[in-house]
Amino acid sequence: MMNIDLPELSLVALVGISGSGKSTFARAHFKPTEVLSSDFFRGLVADDENDQTATKDAFDALGHVAGIRLRAGRRVVVDATNVQKHARAELVALARSFDVLPVAIVLDTPEAVAWERTRTRTDRTFERHVLRRQSQELRRSLRQLGREGFRKVYVVSDPADVTISYERAWNDRRELTGPFDIIGDVHGCHAELESLLTELGWVLVRDEAGRPVDATHPDGRQAVFVGDLVDRGPDSPGVLRLVMGMTDSGHALCVPGNHEQKLLRKLRGRQVTVSHGLAETLEQLESETPEFVDEAARWIDKLVSHLRLDGGRLVVAHAGLKEEYHGRASGRVRDFCLYGESTGETDEYGLPVRYPWARDYRGSAMVVYGHVPTPKVEWVNNTVCLDTGAVFGGELTALRYPEKTFVAVPAERTYYEPVKPLVAEPVRDNETLNLADVTGRRHVRTDDGTVIVDAESSAAALEVMSRFAIDPRLLLWLPPTMSPPSTSSVEGYLEYPTEAFADYRAAGVDTVVCEEKHMGSRAVVLVCRDQAAATTRFGVSDGSSGAVYTRTGRSFFSDAALTETLLARVRAAAGTLFDELDTDWLLLDCELLPWSAKAGGLIRTQYAAAGAAARSALPVALAALAAGVDRGLDLTALRARTAARAANADDFTTAYRRYCWPTNDLDGVSLAPFALLAAEGTTFADRDHGWHLDICDRLVTADPTTFRSTDRRVVDLSDPSAEAEATTWWLDLTGAGGEGMVIKPxxxxxxxxxxxxxxxxxxxxxxEYLRIIYGPDYTAPEHLTRLRDRNLNRKRGLALREHSLGLTALNALAAGEPLWRIHELVFAVLAMESTPTDPRL
Structure with missing residues (x-):
């Protein structure tokens, strides 16, 4: 039995003369979607698989499709004769252009066997001399395939005696999920490495001479070194000994740096320039045994260019890595990992000018790297540079993952004077916002992937944000939109609980909470312990102690004094929560009542005006119709419809008036909180809604005048009686004039x-609430029939994107990420609201 071991991501070229069985082999061992056949593409472009004049166009099309698959990280199997060197060269070039490995599988079928198969096929019309020529070309090629660039070559004599297995890329360690301590460039700073490991909680293991040869962590953490362990510092052999021992025991991983590669070339007898600290390392190695030096060379040689960890969410490479190179294998990828990307220029110090790839990075995986020293950690987009210049007198820094916190120890002294002064790149501080972060077409990274914000939506959001929004330092989160349930089939209803429960059940949710929907406006409340806390934590200096803002980021009250009065009431009710949660601020998701407190102008100009016009016009029309009926005109049906419209208009007025009542400053205003979103250093997104509502009930108990409770029902979706009880509650609630309910996991x-x-x-x-949304007459059968045909997919997609942006903003807030990062996410939520959708949904 012959086993063919293929790289998981590869371009496989099937090589063999016509009739050798390539297509049969491909069907037996590969997915149909993986196989790209030259015959198929000839038929595609010329309607005839045997039309040799279409070969060039067919291979152009095949190459285009192959490129799309390779770019997406999908395997490609090319089913063609591939016996000519130029044809194979194109495939090797294609593989290299996408940094995947080319593999050749040769079906070495005897010419006579292939000819007998060909004679029996009605779709083949060529003569035997064609096979003879192909066979000769194949024979000349067999020994050349490896030199042509194929990483692996397999020659198959008996296709029935073949199995295929797949090997993972050496950089693919996605099964390792951490937690990790990722350590920046050490450069021979052995004492600092010991101090940093100790600070991180590692326990050093020493040999009989007292030298550290391993380290363990009581919490099972794993160290990851970003390379450049050697050169310039006082004890490169000591660093190598420790890191080699940690990797051999499985306690650490390591990627190579350019300094390790230069050392390896020197140890292997290559011609290298002894500079940039290599002389110090070579001198230190002279005190070590030849066995240690040989083992160090073998260890360096085995290091993989980069590592993909934690399901692909984390990538570690010495000089960083662009997204399209993640998981790829080629000389180009390895060079980028070691040296980064140069502009081809040199600076005034004679050093290469590095292309700032991190500024353009928009990948979902966090990339952690070193290579270019800076005084402090640089966090750009979703990349982190950990080289803080320990050997130059700076610090040795580690990133704790997934916590995303940093631990650093100072260098004991300056061991090596840098050629270029250790000056940080211009990096925005926590308070700096940039117009480029929110304009144009944006690819905004979230914890669940990338959200695309188009330029038009960005422009609309910028108009609102720049003119009306509160101080961005206080604008920490915006609530996502909500979708209605699938349209109800219950007569007379557009929305009904049955469909909402079914929607969540279909999504795999087993338990939901049904919360009373209050007759107000969504409000987000940021309340600080006092004004000093607001200044210290958020940098505001206008005397405010927080904010109360709408779904579009505007302050609820134009009078700052009113906002502060309401915040004082919230603060008093929160009471011991600040101490219990060890925080100086709380972020609450609420409803502010009444609706007229925010939407008074809208109610007067849109709803009240429509109701008043209907109540004025329809009675007059009814009187005229009645007079016509009295005169014997056939107006009975029209009068009945008009009477129904008049009744609907009255119901419409009654409906919106339920959401309006007079207020005087804060008299008559109340808050209905239903979630505690975040506090210092943490979010509560993973707490169940029972916990959230219990916290909110404490606020209601403390101040029942300012706060309103939220009635709710918890429903097990496998229990029909629980669904029925919640449905009855909803019918009673809406029958008494209530807006309805919100159902949540x-x-x-x-x-x-x-x-x-x-x-x-x-x-x-x-x-009755939907009567406000869809108009007085929406309950008429002809209107309900039309409204049932409403497409919810766009609304639901919008809700999920906004929800992902909001959760990521909360996580960024908890992790202490810069203000511009939080603002980018919050701004994107507002921009999403400009996406064209039916506003009534």
Whole structure:
């Protein structure tokens, strides 16, 4: 039995004369979608698989499709004769252009056998001399395939005696999930490495001479070194001995730096320039045994250019790595990992000018690297540079992952004077915002992938944000939109709980909470312990102690004094929460009542005006119709319809008036909180809604005048009686004039099923509230029939994207990421609201 071991990501060229069985072999061992056949593409471009004049166009099309698959990280198997060197050269070049490995599988079928197969096929018309020529070309090629660039070559004599297995790329360690301590460039600073490991909680293991040869962590953490262990510092052999021992024991991983590669070339007898600290390392190695030096060379030689960890969410490479290179294998990828990308220029110090690839990075994987020293950690987009110049008198720094916190120890002294002064690149501080972060077409990274914000939406959001929004330092989160349930089939209803429960059940959610939907406006409340806390934590100096803002980031009250009065009431009710949660601020998701407190102008100009016009016009029309009927005109049906419209207009007025009542400053205003979103250093997105509502009930108990409770029902979706009880509650609630309910996954804000976010909430609104939304006459059968044909996919997609942006903003806030990063996410939520959708949904 012959086993063919293929790289998981590869371009496989099947090589063999016509009739050798390549297509049969491909069908037996590969997915149909992986196989690209030259015959198929000839037929595609010329309607005839045997039309040799179409060969060039066919291979152009085949190459284009192959490129699309390779770019996406999918295997390609090319089913063609491939007996000519130029044809194979094109495939090798294609593989290299996408940094994947080319493999050749040769089907060495005797010419006579191939000819007998060909004679029996009605779709083949060529003579035997064609096979003879192909066979001769194949024979001349067999010994050349490896030199042509194929990483592996397999010659198959008996296709029935073949199995295929797949080997993972050496850089693919996605099964390792950490937690990790990722350590920046050490450069021979052995004492600092010991201090940093100790600071991180590692326990050093020493040999009989007292030298550290391994380290263990009581919490099972794993160290990851970003390379450049050697050169310039006082004890490169000591660093190598420790890191080699940690990797051999499985306690650490390491990628090579350019200094290790230069040392390896020197130890292997290559001609290298002894500079940039290599002389010091070579001198130190003279005190070591030849066995240690040989083992160090073998160890360096085995290091892999970069590592993909934690399911692909983390990439470690010495000089960083662009997204399209993640998981790829080629000389080009290795060079980027070792040296980064140069502009081809040199600076005034004679050093290469590095292309700032991190500024353009938009990948979902965090890339951690070193190579270019800076005084402090540089966090750009989703990349982190950990080289803080320990050997130059700076610090040796580690990133704790997934915590995303940094630990550093200072250098004991300056061991090596840098050629170029150790000056940080201009990096925005925590308070600096940049217009480029929010304009144009944006690819915004979230914890669940990338959200695309188009230029038009960005422009619309910028108009709102720049003119009306509160101080961006206080604008920490915006709530996502909510989708209604699938359209109800219940007569007379557009929305009904049955469909909402079914929607969540189909999404894999087993328990939901049904929360009363209050008759107000969404409000986010940021309350600090006092004004000093607001200044210290958020940098505001206008005397405010927080903010109360709308879904579009505007302050609820134009009078700052009113905002502060409401915040004082919230602060008093929160009481011991600040101490319990060890925080100086709280972020609450609420509803502010009444609706007229924010939407008074809208109600007067849109709803009240429509209601007043209907109540004025329809009675007059009814009187005229009645007079016509009295005169014997056939107006009975029209009068009945008009009477129904008049009744609907009255119901419409009654409906919106339920959401309006007079207020005087804060008299008549109340808050209905339903979630505690975040506090210092943490979010509560993973807490279940029972926990959130219990916290909110404490606020209501403390101040029942300012706060309103949220009635709710918890529903097990496998229990029909629980669904029925919640439905009855909803009917009673809406029948008494209530707006309806919001149904949420009970497990919490960040609920995921099968690794994907589910809808944060489904709003199920009552008939009379929908009369406000869809107009007085929406309940007429002809209108309901039309409205049932509403497409919810766009709304649901929008809700998920906004929810992902919001959760990521909360996580960034908890992790202490810069203000511009949080603002980028919050701004994107507002921009998403400009996406064209039916506003009534």
């Amino acid at each position: 009970y497990a919490g804000l960040s609920t995921r099923t099968k690794g994907k976010l589910v809808q944060p909430g489904i709003k199920c609104r009552g008939r």
